[in-house]
Amino acid sequence: MSPKQTFDALSRALNAQDAAILETLLSDSFRFTGTAAQHQNKRQRIQHVLENPVFASLRLRNIEFEMLEATCLVFAEFQYEGSGELSVWFGRSTFVFVKQAEVWKLVAQHNSHVQEGG
Secondary structure, X not given: OOXXXXXXXXXXXXXXXXXXXXHHHEEEEEEEEOOOOOEEEHHHHHHHHHHOHHHHHOEEEEEEEEEEOOEEEEEEXXXXXXXXXXXXXXXXXXXXXXEEOOEEEEEEEEEEEEOOOO
């Protein structure tokens, strides 16, 4: 799979909360830094995705890919339906994919919330 195909598979797996596919797409050394400054490893991130219903509403847009040899950076805006005061959340994500044994794996992701249009 190309980095774009891997990213598209990741997007579908997040929306479907598909742990088996996420297991194959995330590197064993995967690290996530979230909007609340939380840090998660691969196991913790998959568990968080499974327990959090907002992933069914996750939408990614304005996606840009930048290839750097065996590394692919993906920049995207995200939107999802949340709870509490704000019912819709917006932000930006950076995904880092690395080619490991001829397979593209997600090794890192960082999310930051922003106001819509920010």
